Amino acid sequence: MTKSYLSLELIDKSFERGGVRTEVLKQVSLSVDKGEFISIIGHSGCGKSTLLNIVAGLTQATTGVVLLDGRVADEPGPDRAVVFQNHSLLPWLTVYENVRLGVDKVFGSSKSKAERHDWTMRNLELVQMAHAADKRPSEVSGGMKQRVGIARALAMEPKVLLLDEPFGALDALTRAHLQDQVMQIHAELGNTVLMITHDVDEAVLLSDRIVMMTNGPSARIGEILDVPLSRPRRRIELAADRTYLKCREAVLKFLYERHRFVEAAE
């Protein structure tokens, strides 16, 4: 077996509906090192969300296995915390209670009540949401909700942080701000992150490696691109950086050449 921290071994996933078998993912294998930031990019419908759900344990792979820190991960759990696309905060709980729910569940036996409170507040401070702790999700903006979602995931101290198009529903300015915050948190805590995205700039800016998926059905990993940019990264400096532009071009080429290829085939 591989020695990597998180490894996906020959993941196949097919759905069966009314006797018709649709293959979504085919032979997806990926090794992720501890502290690595990986983006998975691909056109919509290529099964990248399915892949994330398999890693999260929310969907079962048809064949293949996900190994995390030497153990098989086939059930959902707080060691693979997910930041959902639409934040998925519980609307009847306050911002604080949403984060606290996870903290209580994960640290209920190992931390005292006061420690759990402090830990909840520390994670809210990390995403700069401590000021809105007592507000309900409906009372804060979309970007703020997503930040709380990130705080909730971080507060569980997951081995892997799974981000499912976390900034997809946000406007460009808020998105840029949150991307910077995620980079900062990643630099500070050194989390292992797996992020689904369809934004090329976001992928290049944030990732150590970019996993490019071919179009579905039977999506595979087409190519894996290393992003050899030093950290910390600043978006303004990178805008004219040659390595950045080259990575960006590589991803764009992959996506658009593949895309054209598939359209012609169909």
Add this chain to the structure above:
Amino acid sequence: MSVTNLKLPQDAAPPHAARVIAFSRTARPGASRRLPAALMTALTNLVPLLVTLSFILVAWQVICSAPDSSLPAPTRVLEESWELIAHPFYVGQGVDQGLFWHISASLQRVAIGYALAAVVGIALGALVGQSALAMRGLDPIFQVLRTVPPLAWLPLSLAAFQDGTPSAIFVIFITAIWPIIINTAVGIRNIPQDYQNVAKVLRLNAFEYFGKIMLPAAAPYIFTGLRIGIGLSWLAIVAAEMLIGGVGIGFFIWDAWNSSLISDIIVALIYVGIVGFLLDRLIALIGRVVTRGTATA
């Protein structure tokens, strides 16, 4: 060109600000007139009701004023039942009690039967909403039983309990439970997948899931069921009490009919209507307070 264009709004800004200040100044005297304004809103809401009421009363008075009229006119109701209206807290022998005590006896039966229906109904609704197997096994039975009229259960429950009061409570229970079960089940079936995923990632156990996700997520639906249930309970108790006797507003009406006290019946009906209305509003209010967060999901 573009420079002048940029400058224009800047020049235009001060008069805008000045206008805002001027507006708030004129608004201030308006604030001191707020009390009369609130009074005005109350009046605009109340006046149509008062007009309708007086129209009904006048029409009733005119129609029932004939000497051979079978129903009493409002003035006669006041005259004949003044004792009843003026002394709601009167305490006498046996069923000879003030209206307050009759209503309170009925409310107690409703409270017990309805509370049981709420607890059992939410539990059964959760079961049916959560498990496809339970749904297939139980839902057809619920769909058949819920069409049985409340009073049809009374003879059976009298046979089972051998006593009036538990039978009446059972009738309330069996009347109120169906809408509670069905609405709870619908609410639980409609819990968004997102919340279920959150619960899975957090590894909430069944008990935590029920309390932290299921109940709050389904609360708006549950309260719809509870509200329908309280209305049906109040409908059923009056009918059930007519048959079981004893202190209670239903039997009071039946007793008044047997004694030909038509005016007393009319006064009792007004009480029944108002109490039913208040019960409905009470559940709606509790629902609004409890589901404050969920409504904006």
